[in-house]
Amino acid sequence: MDHESRLQRPVDTDWYSPRRLLSSPIEYDFPGDRFIPNRSLMNLDQAHGLLTAKPKAYYNPKFNDAYRQKIAENLTLDSEGRPFRMLVFRGSPKSSRKSYRRIDEIRREDAEALKNTSKQSPRRKLPKQEARVLEAPDLIDNYYQKNLDWGNNNILAVALGSAVYLWNSKNSNVQKLLQVVEEDNYPTSVAWSGSARNLVVGYANSKLELWDAETSKLVRTLKGHKRGVGTVSWNNWNSHVLTSGSLDKSIINHDVRVSNNVTSRIRAHIAEVCGLKWSNEGNLLASGGNDNLICIWEPSKMSSSNYLHRFNDHSAAVKALAWCPHQFNVLASGGGTKDGCIKIWNAQKGKCLHSIDTKAQVCGLEWNRHHKEILSGHGFSESGGGSKLCLWEYPSMTEIGELKSHRSRVMELCQSTDGQTVVSAGANQTLTFWEVFGPPNNQESKVSYLDGLLSLKISPIR
Secondary structure: OOHHHHHHOOOOHHHOOOHHHHHOOOOEOOOOOOOOOOHHHOOHHHHHHHHHOOOOOOOOOOOOHHHHHHHHHHHOEOOOOOEOOOOOOOOOEOOOOOOOOHHHHHHHHHHHHHHHHHHHOOOOOOOOOOOEEEEOOOOOOOOOOEOEEEOOOOEEEEEEOOEEEEEEOOOOOEEEEEEOOOOOOOEEEEEEOOOOOEEEEEEOOOOEEEEEOOOOEEEEEEOOOOOOEEEEEEOOOOOOEEEEEEOOOOEEEEEOOOOOOEEEEEOOOOOOEEEEEEOOOOOOEEEEEOOOOEEEEOHHHHHHOOOOEEEOOOOOOEEEEEEOOOOOOEEEEEEOOOOOEEEEEEOOOOEEEEEEEOOOOEEEEEEOOOOOEEEEEEOOOOOOOOOEEEEEEOOOOOEEEEEOOOOOOEEEEEEOOOOOOEEEEEOOOEEEEEOOOOOOOOOOOOOOOOOHHHEOOOOOOO
């Protein structure tokens, strides 16, 4: 056929029409279109990388030119070994290969399987009894004090009367760190630094002392308050920042490195400050007071006394404060006897997420780091349901169970370094240890009350 006759031949519309793909003897996963790319067939990640990456040339004399050429060719191939194309207009011939959008289907299937598995998993059981009990002579029955703290060195600091003792959880050794000789003065709060090298002790006469636990020597004295210091909290992201709250209604930030230790003084509460807690990330501070208020502070604005949020939902003093290890900026708080509520807050947005009426004074809160749970310690109750520990499932806040071994009110809670054991301080001068946060274990813990300091009813902590 000559050139002129070819030009006069009528155009076969099927030759360029997408319908031609449907009548083709080759079957395609996606017939597609000649002019509109099909995003579901594209590898957008690889395309983005080729467009934005700026590879640096690197010459290795161990490899010859042929090998380097082969590697370069392979890097420009798609998942089926063909030259990679950024724009794909139709699918490849049908094969066992899954399309890229199959990844989303796999993710949905995995998420559904995980959801079903979590629904079928049995709820954890509480221990039937305490793991150990220590007698704590002269432990002061005062809701507004912080007498316990468990450091990252596995040592529990306990304020007993006019002295502070250190109990080593590994070998049960007891050491007296300090003894106060002045009348009407005694330790009212203790807190380990993040490194557990230093222990800060607050006193009823308004001063703070920083002790080196390894040498048992006083490092320095911090001043600034006018009345007793009932609560202290370290910022573990800025290890030199210590915050204290006092009966004088003030909150003070200290820089323990410098001689003039007071960096800011805040007066936002109209009654005693009885609870302080820095968030896990060190970006927020929660303060609770005997004025029933909670204030949320940002470090950069504390010098101006401008709080981020103020919550007035509680109807009694707020001592128990605990930041959630599972969700960013989630805070748990507990109210006193006339309130008895546990509230869960989004501290960044200033919203109350949950509120549970426990009908008892909330003296302590500890989050479980291994499971989404929170443990509460309770004191007085107008209905007679206090002096116990309750474990709650999070975020539903349904009660898992109760621990009722205490014969008097629970004053505060403290958690071990590994996050498996919680110690509760009782008003009857006992410290009770609970293996409540550990992974599920069918074997019950063996308890021996006569094994040295495992029972300080036989061998007192001092």
